[in-house]
Amino acid sequence: ARTVERLRGAIDRDELLVYYQPLIRLADERITGVEALIRWQPAGERMIPPDRFIGAAEDSGLIVPIGAWVLQESCRVAAGWHRRHGTVVSVNVSPRQLREPDFGAMVLDALRSSALPPEALILEITEGVLVNSGVATEQAISHLSMVRSHGVRVAIDDFGTGYSSLAYLRDLPIDHIKIDRSFMPAPGVTDPASRNLVKAIIDLAAGLELSVIAEGVETAEQVTLLRELGCERAQGFYFSRPVPEADADTLIAEDH
Ligand code: G
Numbered sequence: 001a002r003t004v005e006r007l008r009g010a011i012d013r014d015e016l017l018v019y020y021q022p023l024i025r026l027a028d029e030r031i032t033g034v035e036a037l038i039r040w041q042p043a044g045e046r047m048i049p050p051d052r053f054i055g056a057a058e059d060s061g062l063i064v065p066i067g068a069w070v071l072q073e074s075c076r077v078a079a080g081w082h083r084r085h086g087t088v089v090s091v092n093v094s095p096r097q098l099r100e101p102d103f104g105a106m107v108l109d110a111l112r113s114s115a116l117p118p119e120a121l122i123l124e125i126t127e128g129v130l131v132n133s134g135v136a137t138e139q140a141i142s143h144l145s146m147v148r149s150h151g152v153r154v155a156i157d158d159f160g161t162g163y164s165s166l167a168y169l170r171d172l173p174i175d176h177i178k179i180d181r182s183f184m185p186a187p188g189v190t191d192p193a194s195r196n197l198v199k200a201i202i203d204l205a206a207g208l209e210l211s212v213i214a215e216g217v218e219t220a221e222q223v224t225l226l227r228e229l230g231c232e233r234a235q236g237f238y239f240s241r242p243v244p245e246a247d248a249d250t251l252i253a254e255d256h
């Protein structure tokens with residue numbers, strides 16, 4: 001309850017900020033985009049990571065204005081990077097946001113006011129949003145289909161951690177899958193099963209014409225494996241942690 005009270009004022013007090021983690025094309029290890037990741041920096045206190053407040057923001061509904069702010073802010077920042085370097089931006093969307101009737105209008109508004117082309121925006125959703133049956137699911141699908149018709153791309157985040165049904169990958173409005181970091185073989189682990197699991201996901205995606213982003217890449221061995229298996233893009237501490245806007249700006253500029 002205290003978290004919700006404090007979070008309520010956080011936007012007005014300018015305590016929220018967005019960090020950016022580079023998305024790397026494995027073929028040449030260049031930065032092709034960034035994932036926007038929210039942070040909360042209350043004055044004079046330690047920074048609060050999203051795990052500590054996203055849950056409360058969802059339960060209280062505050063994720064709706066907060067999510068709109070993250071989208072506005074990251075589209076604004078990414079528009080400059082896109083103009084200069086052609087990079088894209090990937091933004092996390094909570095299930096709660098997709099229950100808002102004006103979700104699609106909110107997205108198009110963020111694009112218009114930032115002048116970021118729709119093709120340069122990826123929305124990340126978790127698979128649960130699309131596979132439970134019911135009104136909320138249908139509404140989410142219709143929102144995503146609408147923004148997709150304007151050119152926005154949709155990614156399944158944390159792929160492989162949720163549901164067993166795979167039919168949705170074929171039937172639903174999706175462009176990318178992000179392989180959850182729990183699938184990356186741990187350092188020193190060379191058993192065929194771990195490798196084959198990653199391979200199976202990459203091959204499945206290829207068969208459905210979905211592009212793959214591997215998450216949580218921390219070692220050179222993982223990079224080599226992913227490249228061998230034909231994975232297109234990756235992100236993780238091996239390349240860069242999520243960093244403040246100014247640092248991301250430097251990373252992108254130095255790379256292009
Ligand atoms: O940034 P970090 O790696 O600590 O993120 C932890 C979790 O918080 C991740 O699951 C991420 O998807 C989620 N998260 C980060 N930023 C946002 C955001 O802007 N909106 C939503 N809904 N989730 C976010």
Ligand code: G
Nearest residue numbers: 092157158215216217218235236237238242
């Ligand atoms: O759920 P989502 O994919 O949005 O979560 C992103 C989260 O993963 C962020 O909290 C980010 O800091 C974290 N992350 C990014 N790269 C790595 C990595 O290489 N290793 C680990 N352990 N976490 C990572």
Ligand code: MN
Nearest residue numbers: 035092124157
């Ligand atoms: Mn994500």
Ligand code: NA
Nearest residue numbers: 157158180215
């Ligand atoms: Na993820």
